[in-house]
Amino acid sequence: MQWSYRLVNGLLVLASVIGMAFALYLEHVKGLEPCPLCVFQRVGLIGMGLIALIALIHNPASNAVKRLYAFLATLAILWSVGVAGRHVWLQSLPPDQVPSCGPGLNYLLDALPLKSVLQQVLSGSGECAAIDWTFLGQSLPVWSLLFFSVLALLCLWQLVRNYPYSRVLRKK
DSSP: OOOOHHHHHHHHHHHHHHHHHHHHHHHHTSOOOOOHHHHHHHHHHHHHHHHHHHHHHHOOSOHHHHHHHHHHHHHHHHHHHHHHHHHHHHHHSOGGGSOOOOOOHHHHHHHSOHHHHHHHHHTOOHHHHOOOOEETTEEHHHHHHHHHHHHHHHHHHHHHSOOOOOOOOOOO
């Protein structure tokens, strides 16, 4: 089966919508409050989904533009992979090595410049090390890391794959 450019972007958009719907379900129906690292993982997922949606709608003829969209989507989802990896690492620390809990993300965004917020959140806090939900013995950040990694591989494949030659018709 030939996987078209639009099909892959459609799958990326669908995966982003499903991932965010599940995150919002856990937050609003199950009552799991997202920690700052969870919020930053969502940012990358939403970014990838929006870039894939733009690429799907635009459907460029130029292979260079296709690769640009794929590169941007890859960067966005790699952000989520990195943050989820950090989250898994924090959860794997022994209890005596877990950083202390800091102020909430809303307070940090109101009180500090964005660069300081990013540094503080990515250094992690005790609330990010708590395991509130598991499935098949694995925590939500582990499943998120797996999900984001699959999406990153799909984005990378979209970036490096051979596209069929497309000629742009020009008026003479």
